[in-house]
Amino acid sequence: MSARTRTTGAVLAALAAAAVAVPGATPVAALAAEPRGEAATPGDSGAGDPYFPFAGNGGYDVRHYDLDLTYQPPAPEPAPLVGRLSGVATIDLTATQNLDRFNLDLRGLDVHEVEVNGRSAEEVDPPSPGEQVEGAAYWRVQNDAQRQWELTIQPRPRLTKGERARVVVTYGGDTTRPTDIEGALYGWVTTRDGAMVVNEPEGAMTWYPVSDHPTDKATYGFEITVPEGKVAVANGLPRRKPVTKDGWTTWFWKAPDQQASYLTTASVGDFTLHTSKTDRGLAVVNAVDKDLTAANAATTSASLARQADMIAFFEDTFTRYPFNSFGAIVDDDSVGYALETQTRPVYSRVASESTVAHELAHQWLGNAVSPELWRGIWLNEGWASYAEWLWAEESGGRSAQASFEEVMAIPADDPFWTVVVADPGPLGLFVAPVYDRGAATLHALRLEIGDRAFFASARRWLQRYDDSTATTEDFEAVCEKVSGESLDAFFDTWLRTPSKPPTP
Incomplete structure (x- = not known):
């Protein structure tokens, strides 16, 4: 992300993952047999990220999303800035455990119908503590103040580990201008002429049901129907020419590369x-x-x-x-x-x-190789900022060394140096030190191990973790392997210490 001005905040305490409790319902006459081997259990309600405990989900791996969307932008002023989105999400996933029930992230939209492998599930009321639905295939939606936005689905028969399943969710509702944990606009941001769709860190759930964490990458297809004259743009390339009928135009896009949900878009304008x-x-x-x-x-x-x-x-x-x-x-x-x-x-x-x-x-740096946990966002933003320095030098502008010296000229008592870049907290994902001290860290590393080892490390990093996720510790290990040097003290000083490092 670029040009997004933030203020540094304290790290929020990780929220405790709550057990999913479901109200009672009439059991079906014939219950599906338990999968062989280990008993079926619920998938976790989050991917395990301490910054966003309920983002992403456990128990399955999504392989592909097909999103069939219809969007009506707001009427001209002075009408309210509210659009209308309806969608059918077809989600192909693989169970990674014997799965009794699982969650998808979904925020602020109404669910109308859920099918798993062609079998319809029934809606149930919000849960009361300790209650469960035994036997029945069901779904329910939870939206609360703990940022726990979940569509819970109980398939019947249960899914066995390694089994592929197709989940179809029909949904929709009004769209406005949702905000992230800091109060900044993100997700499906309604505009007067359409929608600007930008999800980082977990705003994809504002416009489709999703496992909304970088560790669950998938491929995507999009069919986006908008009023004639509007253009809908998504990831990848057009799959076919747009089709116009009865005043509406459908745009078709296909994104066949592995992609984290926060990197999806379906912008309209x-x-x-x-x-x-x-x-x-x-x-x-x-x-x-x-x-x-x-x-x-x-x-x-x-x-x-x-x-x-x-x-x-x-x-x-x-x-x-x-x-x-x-x-x-x-x-x-x-x-x-x-x-x-x-x-x-x-x-x-x-x-x-x-x-x-x-x-x-x-x-x-961020898309092909994504952060395994959001605390590692400097691997995105520090690298992209350093790449800016490299491009400026390549195109005849300021040298990377001069850009580095500008960062190092910031006084030692400036709050800039108090941010722990390797763990800035959920309110610190987009503060200046993540970008600029992150970039300075990379230049200092280049000075430490030399150009040959530095750029070889970057290439090894990209090759090893392509289409996947990794951590700061993984990056350090790659650099140590390529350079043959121990770099613990270097990374501790530059990334984990809330004070100004010595100038190399």
Whole structure:
């Protein structure tokens, strides 16, 4: 993420995962037999991330989402800024345990119907402590103040470990402008001309049922139906030409690469689509809002014209570009930040050259290799910020060393140095030190182990953890292996100590 101004906050205490209790219901006459071997148990209600205890889920691995969405943007002013979204999510998953029931994350939308392997489940009322539904296939939705937004599904028959299942959820509701834990807009952000869809860290649940954590990556397909004249843009590439009928247009997109849920988008607006290819044959699709100011349109056009050069530079620096396409969504809305949505970053109002370089670098560093826990976000933002420094130097601007020296010129008593970069807390994900001290850490590492080992470590990191997730400790291990040096003291000083490191 770029240009998203935050304030440093204290780390929130991890919420205790609550056991799912379900009210009584009439048992079915014939209960499904228990799976062989271990007894079937409920999947965890979170992926185990202390920052967001109820984000993601346990008991299964999603392989693919097909999202069939219909969206009516708000009426013109002075009508309320409220849209209407209806959807059918078809989710292909594999049970990773003998599974009695499981959760999907879903926030603020109504569920109308749930099927598992073609069998309908019934809705039940919210739970009372200690109550359960025995035998029946059911679903229920929970929304509460602990950020525990769950769609709980009890399939019958139960799922056995390794079994593949198809879950179909029909849902919908009004869309507004949801906010994250800090109060910043994210998720399905309703705009007057459509929607700006930017999910980091766990806002995908505001527009589809999902296992909303980076550790459960999947492939995606999108069918997005919007009023004729509107353009809907998602990840990947168009699967077929749009179809218009009875005043509505359906846009088809396919994203065949592994993707974390926070990197999905289905933005809607008054866009003009521009398509091209790089010299190496990579498809580039840019969606630019027709209503940008003249100044912002000029800056954006100049920046997007450098995309092919940036891709070539980062391929030479790191590894081959990891996905099937790249591009941009530039919206005239006033959200005020950019996000590295996979293959198609979203920019609010303008795309500057440095921000385009930052979001492009994220395709390798954050998207192909994602943080296993959100405390490791510096691996995204520190690396993307350092890539900005590298691109500036490559394109004739300030050197990476000069950018490093600027960070190191911050006085030692400045609160900037008190942030623990390797564990900034859920309210500190987007504070300046995560970006700038993170980038400075990488430059200091380069000075410590030398250019050859540094860039070899980056390539090894990307190759080893491609399409997966990893931790700060994993990164340190790769650097130690490649360089042959012990780096515990270095990483402790630069990432885990709330004070200014000595200048190398």
